[in-house]
Amino acid sequence: YSIHRLKLKDVHGVPLLEPIAQSWESISAFCPDPSDLLIATYPKAGTTWTQEIVDLLLHDGDAEACKRAPTIVRNPFLEIVAPPPVPSGLELLSRMTPPRVIKTHLPIQLVPGGFWKNKCKVIYTARNAKDNLVSYYHFDRMNLSHPDPGPWDGYVRKFMKGELAWGSWYDHVKGYWRAKEERNILYLFYEDMKENPRREVERIMRYLGLSVPRGVLEKIVRLTSFEVMKDNPMANYTFIPNIVFDSSVSPFMRKGAVGDWTTHFSPEQTELFDEDYARQMGSTSIPFRSSI
Numbered sequence: 154y155s156i157h158r159l160k161l162k163d164v165h166g167v168p169l170l171e172p173i174a175q176s177w178e179s180i181s182a183f184c185p186d187p188s189d190l191l192i193a194t195y196p197k198a199g200t201t202w203t204q205e206i207v208d209l210l211l212h213d214g215d216a217e218a219c220k221r222a223p224t225i226v227r228n229p230f231l232e233i234v235a236p237p238p239v240p241s242g243l244e245l246l247s248r249m250t251p252p253r254v255i256k257t258h259l260p261i262q263l264v265p266g267g268f269w270k271n272k273c274k275v276i277y278t279a280r281n282a283k284d285n286l287v288s289y290y291h292f293d294r295m296n297l298s299h300p301d302p303g304p305w306d307g308y309v310r311k312f313m314k315g316e317l318a319w320g321s322w323y324d325h326v327k328g329y330w331r332a333k334e335e336r337n338i339l340y341l342f343y344e345d346m347k348e349n350p351r352r353e354v355e356r357i358m359r360y361l362g363l364s365v366p367r368g369v370l371e372k373i374v375r376l377t378s379f380e381v382m383k384d385n386p387m388a389n390y391t392f393i394p395n396i397v398f399d400s401s402v403s404p405f406m407r408k409g410a411v412g413d414w415t416t417h418f419s420p421e422q423t424e425l426f427d428e429d430y431a432r433q434m435g436s437t438s439i440p441f442r443s444s445i
């Protein structure tokens with residue numbers, strides 16, 4: 154098959170990859186089981202990391218069990234419609250029996266209503282805007298099925314305007330934040346996971362109603378470190394051929410760090426971004442680290 158950079162298409166005001174927009178009716182009609190768990194993120198906020206922690210918690214820290222298949226096969230990516238070897242979400246879900254762990258990048262208003270009706274558990278992971286942007290930039294460079302990111306400066310502006318696939322980062326993080334009490338969403342931060350992974354793994358464990366021994370918890374923290382996951386072929390996306398994910402441009406597991414934006418943003422870009430950030434975030438009290 155040939156790979157080409159896809160276009161974006163508006164779905165209820167959110168730009169999505171064209172094949173997703175074309176299948177929107179069946180995606181939005183998906184009805185989960187109450188036992189299914191949803192892991193929701195803006196792209197590049199720490200999805201794969203959260204997924205690996207959850208899978209290990211559900212398998213008592215059994216590393217081999219969690220190498221049964223690549224992340225995207227273990228946890229279907231709800232809305233994705235892509236050529237092989239990337240399995241389309243709905244197709245994969247139809248072949249799996251609940252309880253399932255499902256990944257999505259959809260902003261909260263586009264999440265199929267069945268998740269709320271069935272009171273599914275939802276874990277949301279957020280990452281500070283500038284690092285999230287940098288990670289997305291490199292991903293859009295290497296993922297040859299995504300729209301061309303173009304030059305860095307223009308990319309920063311597109312991010313600010315919400316013109317990237319899955320739309321505005323600002324609306325995304327705010328949407329889940331506002332709904333988190335009412336819908337019992339566990340809201341995590343990438344920076345907290347970096348700072349104290351054990352504390353955050355424990356939070357996830359409690360949210361899922363699980364209890365694993367201390368030794369297992371320590372093992373899960375080790376197995377989900379950036380260094381270990383980078384070398385885990387079932388977590389690092391190296392199963393996707395280079396004609397789709399061109400790892401010579403940038404690997405999927407790139408840096409896994411907090412604060413990499415400082416090596417990308419010029420002082421002018423920082424100023425412009427921070428001004429706009431204050432405007433877009435307004436009085437929202439989401440505790441992103443202001444020093445980042």
Ligand code: PPS
Nearest residue numbers: 196197198199200201288377378379406407408409
């Ligand atoms: S995706 O495509 O949206 O599912 O990508 P996602 O997994 O959300 O984000 C990829 C970024 O997360 C980093 N990553 C990690 N950081 C720290 N620890 C662990 N274990 C880890 N696993 C993945 C990955 O390196 C990408 O960030 P950058 O900054 O580009 O390195």
